[in-house]
Amino acid sequence: MTILIDVASSDDVVKVEPNFEFPVKLETPEEEEPVRTIKRQAETIEWNVNYIKAPTVWNTYGYRGDGLVVANADTGVTWSHPALVRQYRGYKGAGTSPEHNYNWWDAIHDGGSNSCGLNLKEPCDDNGHGTHTTGTAVGFDHNGYYVGVAPGAKWIGCRNMNAGLGTPQRYIECLQFFVAPTDLTGSNPNPDLAPHVIGNSYGCPPSEGCAVDALAQAVTNVVTAGIFMSVSAGNEGSSCSSVQDPPAIYDNVCSVGATAYQTNTIATYSSRGPVTIDGSGLLSPNVVAPGSRVTSSYPPSGYVSLSGTSMASPAVTGSVALLWEAKPELLRKPVQTRERLQSTARPIQSTSCSSSGVPNNVYGYGLIDLAAACSS
Numbered sequence: 001m002t003i004l005i006d007v008a009s010s011d012d013v014v015k016v017e018p019n020f021e022f023p024v025k026l027e028t029p030e031e032e033e034p035v036r037t038i039k040r041q042a043e044t045i046e047w048n049v050n051y052i053k054a055p056t057v058w059n060t061y062g063y064r065g066d067g068l069v070v071a072n073a074d075t076g077v078t079w080s081h082p083a084l085v086r087q088y089r090g091y092k093g094a095g096t097s098p099e100h101n102y103n104w105w106d107a108i109h110d111g112g113s114n115s116c117g118l119n120l121k122e123p124c125d126d127n128g129h130g131t132h133t134t135g136t137a138v139g140f141d142h143n144g145y146y147v148g149v150a151p152g153a154k155w156i157g158c159r160n161m162n163a164g165l166g167t168p169q170r171y172i173e174c175l176q177f178f179v180a181p182t183d184l185t186g187s188n189p190n191p192d193l194a195p196h197v198i199g200n201s202y203g204c205p206p207s208e209g210c211a212v213d214a215l216a217q218a219v220t221n222v223v224t225a226g227i228f229m230s231v232s233a234g235n236e237g238s239s240c241s242s243v244q245d246p247p248a249i250y251d252n253v254c255s256v257g258a259t260a261y262q263t264n265t266i267a268t269y270s271s272r273g274p275v276t277i278d279g280s281g282l283l284s285p286n287v288v289a290p291g292s293r294v295t296s297s298y299p300p301s302g303y304v305s306l307s308g309t310s311m312a313s314p315a316v317t318g319s320v321a322l323l324w325e326a327k328p329e330l331l332r333k334p335v336q337t338r339e340r341l342q343s344t345a346r347p348i349q350s351t352s353c354s355s356s357g358v359p360n361n362v363y364g365y366g367l368i369d370l371a372a373a374c375s376s
Contacts, residue, residue: 048290051290052315068154069154070156071178073199075127075160076125078300089156108159133311139151150322166204179191199317201311210245215246219252223335229252231254234270237266241353252335254334256312258288274353274355287368291307291309344372
């Protein structure tokens, strides 16, 4: 306690916040849709990818996310999964050792046991959630099966949960890595290798000891660096003001709600605004995307269906990669990019949760429409 008091009284310490380990409410596989390890038929595009018109952008406009890099902060990634391996920025070709420096960081240095271990020097997923969300952003098996929105983009990753247990420090450590990726020793940071967009399918709940502003400065630093923050709104619906966990509550991210299976109707679990936990009254979510019964990559090499705003957020992650290839004038401009996604979304009316018309606190500005966003 004496040491803590001494640290807190230092002139260069603003405040001391808790860093308790807490369970993150991660989505689990649908009971009716077990993990699939069989090979899918060729020329299959998953429904959620079609629903936001990503194939129109690929085939009509010719944009697939080439030259863009997305990052995934989650439970890790099974980098060798057939839908992900060739999109990994560290992949150097079959028979050649991958380069994990600057492409992977493990923020799990302590805590209970997990199936991957600690301080990993190559990507691993101790849960499956991170492999699934990465797949929704960029997944493609190069044999006709598309689970991802931006199959031409590359990905890098950082593990910020230990078997589903998160802390503010782990979340911040991953965000810091993405602003200026390092080698595997944590040395020689290079901001020139920063990703363009980060997928964040997690929350840091104040109810578990995470201060409302615990991630605020880190998120501000990310956005100031020109990196887009796609964030899941949370699965605490259907009550109003249920968007309540950082980083979804911040006004400089893109908070993403989830629609139900193959409809424009909000999913019952999708969190709603306005944000009241910090007194801001912020409208949330910003937009919605398909989040129910979404099939994507899953360890070790199969596919599984999951439902949650964690499945909706990576669709926006991939969308930004397509949009920035289509409209390079928006590159590294997160605020203007969010405005473009909002202004071209398919509007969905609602009179619930202290709002009416569009935007509103159920659907935000509406459902992502990539054909409209990427058009001239």
